[in-house]
Amino acid sequence: MNLVTFSGPPSSGKTSVILKTIKALKERGLKVGVVKFDALSTDDDILYEKAGVPVRKGLSGALCPDHYFVSNIEEVVEWGKGEGLDLLITESAGLCNRCSPYIKEIKAICVLDNLSGINTPKKIGPMLKMADIAIITKGDIVSQAEREVFASRVNMVNPGAIVMHVNGLNGQGAFELSTLLYEKEEKIDSLKGKKLRFSMPAALCSYCLGETRIGESYQMGNVRKIDMNGKGQK
Amino acid sequence: MKNGKRLKARKISQLLELYPFLTTFFEDNLINIEGKADLTISELLSTIDEDELEDKALDVEKLTTNISDYIDQMIEFLGEDGNNGVAKLTILPGRNKTGEDENFDPIEINKSEIISIVGPTGSGKSRLLADIEWTAQEDTPTMRKILINDELPDKKWRFSSSNKLVAQLSQNMNFVMDLTVKEFLELHAKSRMVEEEQSVIDKIINEANKLAGEKFDPDTPVTSLSGGQSRALMIADTAILSSSPIVLIDEIENAGIDRKKALQLLVGEEKIVLMATHDPLLALMGDKRIVINNGGIKKLIKTSDEEKDILSGLEKMDSVVQGMRKKLRYGELLSSEDLMKENKNA
Numbered sequence: 001m002n003l004v005t006f007s008g009p010p011s012s013g014k015t016s017v018i019l020k021t022i023k024a025l026k027e028r029g030l031k032v033g034v035v036k037f038d039a040l041s042t043d044d045d046i047l048y049e050k051a052g053v054p055v056r057k058g059l060s061g062a063l064c065p066d067h068y069f070v071s072n073i074e075e076v077v078e079w080g081k082g083e084g085l086d087l088l089i090t091e092s093a094g095l096c097n098r099c100s101p102y103i104k105e106i107k108a109i110c111v112l113d114n115l116s117g118i119n120t121p122k123k124i125g126p127m128l129k130m131a132d133i134a135i136i137t138k139g140d141i142v143s144q145a146e147r148e149v150f151a152s153r154v155n156m157v158n159p160g161a162i163v164m165h166v167n168g169l170n171g172q173g174a175f176e177l178s179t180l181l182y183e184k185e186e187k188i189d190s191l192k193g194k195k196l197r198f199s200m201p202a203a204l205c206s207y208c209l210g211e212t213r214i215g216e217s218y219q220m221g222n223v224r225k226i227d228m229n230g231k232g233q234k
Numbered sequence: 235m236k237n238g239k240r241l242k243a244r245k246i247s248q249l250l251e252l253y254p255f256l257t258t259f260f261e262d263n264l265i266n267i268e269g270k271a272d273l274t275i276s277e278l279l280s281t282i283d284e285d286e287l288e289d290k291a292l293d294v295e296k297l298t299t300n301i302s303d304y305i306d307q308m309i310e311f312l313g314e315d316g317n318n319g320v321a322k323l324t325i326l327p328g329r330n331k332t333g334e335d336e337n338f339d340p341i342e343i344n345k346s347e348i349i350s351i352v353g354p355t356g357s358g359k360s361r362l363l364a365d366i367e368w369t370a371q372e373d374t375p376t377m378r379k380i381l382i383n384d385e386l387p388d389k390k391w392r393f394s395s396s397n398k399l400v401a402q403l404s405q406n407m408n409f410v411m412d413l414t415v416k417e418f419l420e421l422h423a424k425s426r427m428v429e430e431e432q433s434v435i436d437k438i439i440n441e442a443n444k445l446a447g448e449k450f451d452p453d454t455p456v457t458s459l460s461g462g463q464s465r466a467l468m469i470a471d472t473a474i475l476s477s478s479p480i481v482l483i484d485e486i487e488n489a490g491i492d493r494k495k496a497l498q499l500l501v502g503e504e505k506i507v508l509m510a511t512h513d514p515l516l517a518l519m520g521d522k523r524i525v526i527n528n529g530g531i532k533k534l535i536k537t538s539d540e541e542k543d544i545l546s547g548l549e550k551m552d553s554v555v556q557g558m559r560k561k562l563r564y565g566e567l568l569s570s571e572d573l574m575k576e577n578k579n580a
């Protein structure tokens with residue numbers, strides 16, 4: 001079985017791109033399944049089910065979805081093997097700009113959309129910087145110039161990545177992407193011993209643990225104070 | 235990493251002098267170089283403390299490779315001449331949707347040619363455009379093969395973000411960025427690293443104004459341009475500022491611009507233009523047209539002289555319709571005379 005991790009900001013087009021790509025993979029006779037990670041809720045599982053794609057979902061609730069991802073990915077891989085998949089895709093809503101679900105030696109794809117603004121690429125952390133492939137969606141609603149500028153910004157923060165334009169609505173580019181996702185020789189049996197591409201901060205403060213009262217005496221753990229005198233952090 | 239060694243010894247100030255584009259690179263990667271001009275890259279990176287690395291989610295090792303990759307890419311990019319030297323595009327036959335071999339002689343398209351692609355809905359027009367964009371090598375559903383300048387295409391056409399073979403004119407006619415025309419073009423010019431930015435920008439605005447009905451000035455916000463003006467600006471920008479030697483147009487509708495002039499502008503800049511269309515007016519504007527059916531290329535037809543005459547007739551009819559549209563817009567009544575009247579400034 002192959003494993004590919006998709007990540008990207010909310011509503012950037014991950015599910016649309018994955019569905020179109022799976023269509024091309026199915027035509028090659030490959031069995032593909034998806035596990036969706038999100039924080040509070042998702043209806044993506046219904047979309048995948050409708051398309052006849054085996055799917056599971058995991059909601060991290062109050063936790064950072066990427067932390068939750070690492071703690072569960074082993075089980076997810078077991079499920080994929082049990083289903084007899086050729087390719088297992090994970091879709092994670094990139095809700096935390098500081099974390100990313102990417103694992104060394106496992107193909108990592110970041111989905112961004114042209115509408116998010118040209119300063120988005122530099123604001124997104126490891127989720128974009130550590131990806132092997134950056135997919136840019138929604139090219140149909142911007143001009144050629146805007147696409148070129150956006151792609152050059154993506155390239156600037158991750159020059160090593162393959163940058164591809166895929167349209168989540170009409171599937172343009174999805175066939176091409178599908179050719180990069182599956183390698184026959186590759187066999188993932190277990191992720192034991194593999195490492196994350198980028199460490200995730202614990203980011204634990206008293207509020208993470210359920211504190212609701214406001215005031216210095218209630219703030220414990222990893223607390224950082226805003227600098228109101230200067231012009232903010234550099 | 236051709237530059238790996240050379241970069242190690244150089245100071246930031248020297249690097250910036252050699253590669254001015256690194257300024258934006260450092261900015262976008264959240265690296266502060268103020269007051270650090272005398273350091274080398276590795277010294278610079280080592281001045282960033284653990285906290286800051288963690289805060290900004292930086293990875294020193296990855297950054298080091300990225301800088302050198304980026305410089306390599308930019309040198310290659312800047313070294314290319316404007317059109318990346320595509321003089322000829324060749325399409326070799328594959329097979330149609332039912333698996334039968336396509337039966338046509340290799341189709342050769344030269345720069346400055348306009349090719350239209352016609353065929354019923356779902357026949358494979360967009361697929362053909364995609365084959366070209368991906369420089370298909372018998373590895374798409376059509377099994378077609380694309381050659382560039384009679385040779386197997388370089389991998390860069392598929393994967394590099396700055397050397398795209400194909401620019402595509404969007405169907406959408408609105409910009410989403412909140413900038414003036416001038417700022418917008420400056421931004422695009424910067425990302426393409428053109429020299430003589432100002433004269434390029436002036437040229438684009440000038441050409442765009444020739445395509446659109448009403449003129450606009452450089453300080454207009456792009457979001458408040460009319461549909462026709464936006465489209466005109468997009469086309470002029472693609473013709474003049476895009477690095478891609480091939481322009482694809484998938485269904486350009488009639489949008490208050492002079493489509494003939496628009497196509498002439500594109501091929502005037504030595505581009506190859508391919509457009510999929512259902513519109514006879516556009517189809518006949520091509521020098522040749524590719525006919526597609528059931529996923530396969532059926533024929534290549536050269537636009538005949540008789541058809542060219544028909545085209546001028548069609549243009550007249552089009553102009554009549556435009557004239558009526560205008561009258562209706564301004565609350566006027568139509569009379570049967572309008573059927574004869576051409577709209578002079580459509």
Ligand SMILES: Nc1nc2c(ncn2[C@@H]2O[C@H](COP(=O)(O)OP(=O)(O)OP(=O)(O)O)[C@@H](O)[C@H]2O)c(=O)[nH]1
Nearest residue numbers: 010011012013014015016093137138139167168169
């Ligand atoms: N115009 C246009 N719309 C798109 C494109 N790709 C996706 N969309 C639309 O964008 C919206 C969000 O797409 P999704 O695929 O659900 O995005 P997602 O990243 O999976 O979203 P979450 O999983 O909820 O974070 C949907 O309404 C899609 O139809 C595209 O290329 N062009």
Ligand SMILES: Nc1ncnc2c1ncn2[C@@H]1O[C@H](COP(=O)(O)OP(=O)(O)OP(=O)(O)O)[C@@H](O)[C@H]1O
Nearest residue numbers: 329330331354355356357358359360361375376529
């Ligand atoms: N030679 C072929 N072999 C297999 N599939 C093909 C072939 N040509 C086209 N197809 C597939 O047929 C479908 C329809 O093709 P496409 O979208 O290119 O049609 P179109 O002519 O652009 O239609 P429209 O006029 O509606 O835009 C696509 O899924 C495409 O991948």
Ligand SMILES: [Mg+2]
Nearest residue numbers: 014015044091
């Ligand atoms: Mg989704």
Ligand SMILES: [Mg+2]
Nearest residue numbers: 359360484510
């Ligand atoms: Mg089409």
Ligand SMILES: [Zn+2]
Nearest residue numbers: 064066096099
């Ligand atoms: Zn996180």
Ligand SMILES: [Zn+2]
Nearest residue numbers: 204205207208
């Ligand atoms: Zn917290």
